[in-house]
Amino acid sequence: MATELVRMENINKFFGRVQALENVNFTVYENEIVGLLGDNGAGKSTLIKILSGAVLQSSGKIYIHGKEVDIDNTTDAINHGIETIYQDSALVTQLSIARNLFLGREPLKGPSFLQWMDQDKMNVEASRLMREVGITKNIPPTTPISALSGGERQAVAIARAMFFDSDLIILDEPTNNLGVEETQGVLRFVRSARDSGHSCIFIAHNIHHVFEVVDRIVVLRRGEVVADDIDPKQTTVHEVEEVITGMRVM
Amino acid sequence: MVANPSQAKFDKAKRDSAPIDSPSTLQRFIGRREFGPLVLLIVEIVVFSVLSTTFMSTGNISNLLAFTPEMGMMALGMTMLITSGEFDLSVGSVFGLAPIIMWTLFNQEVMPLELAFFVALGFAVLIGFFNGWFVTKLKIPSFLVTLGMMMVARGTALYITDGFPQRTWRAETALTEIIVGDFYIGDFRVYASLLWFILFAVVLGFLLTQSRFGNWIQAAGGNSSAAHARGVRVNRTKIMLFILTAVMAAYAGITSSIRVSAANPNSGTGYELEVIAMVVIGGTALMGGYGTIIGTILGVFILRMMRNGIVMIGIPGLAYNIFIGAIILGMMALHSWLERRHHSGT
Numbered sequence: 001m002a003t004e005l006v007r008m009e010n011i012n013k014f015f016g017r018v019q020a021l022e023n024v025n026f027t028v029y030e031n032e033i034v035g036l037l038g039d040n041g042a043g044k045s046t047l048i049k050i051l052s053g054a055v056l057q058s059s060g061k062i063y064i065h066g067k068e069v070d071i072d073n074t075t076d077a078i079n080h081g082i083e084t085i086y087q088d089s090a091l092v093t094q095l096s097i098a099r100n101l102f103l104g105r106e107p108l109k110g111p112s113f114l115q116w117m118d119q120d121k122m123n124v125e126a127s128r129l130m131r132e133v134g135i136t137k138n139i140p141p142t143t144p145i146s147a148l149s150g151g152e153r154q155a156v157a158i159a160r161a162m163f164f165d166s167d168l169i170i171l172d173e174p175t176n177n178l179g180v181e182e183t184q185g186v187l188r189f190v191r192s193a194r195d196s197g198h199s200c201i202f203i204a205h206n207i208h209h210v211f212e213v214v215d216r217i218v219v220l221r222r223g224e225v226v227a228d229d230i231d232p233k234q235t236t237v238h239e240v241e242e243v244i245t246g247m248r249v250m
Numbered sequence: 251m252v253a254n255p256s257q258a259k260f261d262k263a264k265r266d267s268a269p270i271d272s273p274s275t276l277q278r279f280i281g282r283r284e285f286g287p288l289v290l291l292i293v294e295i296v297v298f299s300v301l302s303t304t305f306m307s308t309g310n311i312s313n314l315l316a317f318t319p320e321m322g323m324m325a326l327g328m329t330m331l332i333t334s335g336e337f338d339l340s341v342g343s344v345f346g347l348a349p350i351i352m353w354t355l356f357n358q359e360v361m362p363l364e365l366a367f368f369v370a371l372g373f374a375v376l377i378g379f380f381n382g383w384f385v386t387k388l389k390i391p392s393f394l395v396t397l398g399m400m401m402v403a404r405g406t407a408l409y410i411t412d413g414f415p416q417r418t419w420r421a422e423t424a425l426t427e428i429i430v431g432d433f434y435i436g437d438f439r440v441y442a443s444l445l446w447f448i449l450f451a452v453v454l455g456f457l458l459t460q461s462r463f464g465n466w467i468q469a470a471g472g473n474s475s476a477a478h479a480r481g482v483r484v485n486r487t488k489i490m491l492f493i494l495t496a497v498m499a500a501y502a503g504i505t506s507s508i509r510v511s512a513a514n515p516n517s518g519t520g521y522e523l524e525v526i527a528m529v530v531i532g533g534t535a536l537m538g539g540y541g542t543i544i545g546t547i548l549g550v551f552i553l554r555m556m557r558n559g560i561v562m563i564g565i566p567g568l569a570y571n572i573f574i575g576a577i578i579l580g581m582m583a584l585h586s587w588l589e590r591r592h593h594s595g596t
Contacts, residue, residue: 104480
């Protein structure tokens with residue numbers, strides 16, 4: 001089996017008396033795309049939020065490269081190489097493309113007591129990255145996000161994950177609200193991210209998008225993992241749908 | 251990036267797509283949020299100069315420049331805070347309280363003036379910290395937190411003094427000279443406070459537009475959860491800005507008390523709303539995400555000149571608020587119109 005990248009062990013999460021996750025074990029290996037599926041309220045988002053540091057688990061352990069780690073906040077996750085692209089686009093619409101790309105990790109210049117952002121470098125890198133993710137229009141990197149289309153915004157978020165060379169990129173509903181062509185663009189990126197050595201967790205309502213791109217499918221149902229090694233090449237969409245709704249056990 | 255067939259398509263598309271028309275320098279200048287306030291200020295100056303012979307006199311301008319920096323310093327701090335998505339109603343009270351603390355400590359011979367100055371600023375730091383802590387940690391809206399602090403600070407100033415002004419004329423020290431000493435350039439009387447105002451404006455303008463902290467301020471105001479997800483310390487940023495705003499208000503109050511030779515426990519009443527008005531008239535977004543120091547300077551002058559100018563041309567000073575209100579409404583309408591035009595164009 002491939003090398004283990006992230007392992008979540010016996011994860012439980014309670015919101016008050018409601019148990020959102022129950023003894024979840026979830027592993028992502030290097031160089032793979034995992035599709036995480038489940039109906040609304042199955043616990044996908046909670047699981048992902050724990051991994052990205054937005055929510056703290058009630059109990060359970062997280063290992064990265066076999067070493068136990070604490071992910072108490074989003075900074076921890078980013079420092080451990082976990083990058084999350086949320087469905088409610090994690091961009092500041094008032095800021096420019098370049099400023100968003102480098103938000104939280106702005107390159108600085110000047111003496112240490114008086115540092116300012118290296119905006120030239122930010123703009124040059126931003127232009128290069130936008131071309132790499134396949135934005136063909138000539139959009140200046142100083143353009144505010146509010147002036148971009150949904151697909152272009154997604155591209156900025158994806159470019160950010162690529163640039164910071166995260167080991168694990170979590171895409172939460174990345175194809176929502178995108179046109180057919182833009183969706184293909186996103187799927188293409190996910191593949192090339194894997195080919196260049198990243199792993200991805202891919203969450204989408206559209207099972208067909210998941211089937212097109214993932215190597216392995218994990219299904220959550222009512223806070224529990226009900227299947228964690230479905231091969232999309234040997235399974236039909238219909239069968240997976242039955243697992244999600246609980247009509248079939250795999 | 252791995253080579254793929256789409257690359258060829260992409261290169262072709264790149265050749266085919268004509269470069270987007272980049273707007274001319276003039277268009278970009280007009281598109282800036284500071285453009286509206288700039289036009290308004292120029293119109294104001296022209297109208298008042300025509301209607302009043304004394305408006306542009308040396309005496310009047312130097313008068314105008316004596317008081318403007320005090321409001322201006324508060325507005326600078328407020329600009330940074332509003333950009334981060336919060337605001338502070340307690341600045342007027344802190345403006346009144348800080349000099350009361352400083353002069354009471356000095357007049358009662360508790361400590362030398364210089365030390366009392368720093369104690370007063372220290373109080374402002376505490377007030378700002380409490381404001382910020384309540385807003386970020388207890389998640390109480392800044393409207394309520396700073397409304398409470400406004401009353402606490404004002405009440406403290408009144409309680410300490412029994413409502414009586416503190417005398418400040420006894421002291422002409424190096425400190426008071428540095429803060430608000432005056433000198434003449436020809437007939438033109440200049441207060442040191444104007445130089446401090448310019449210095450603060452340059453420093454804060456640099457901070458807001460060029461520094462990492464400035465990027466965080468705008469991100470916190472624009473989309474705080476997204477900023478937080480990127481590792482931006484949103485709460486710490488906001489707490490620091492509440493402290494900055496309170497310290498600027500305290501410093502402005504101390505400046506004012508020295509200049510007018512009295513620390514009145516009631517001074518600064520109502521300033522909070524005028525300061526917020528100056529900031530939003532200048533183009534800073536009240537809901538955060540975008541702020542402009544240049545716009546704020548314009549906003550400060552628009553309102554101060556209005557107060558001065560309507561008196562000079564013979565309109566009763568009591569009518570001042572009518573004009574201020576009309577300016578606020580007009581500028582907000584303009585900003586919203588520009589915003590909609592901008593969005594429909596994309």
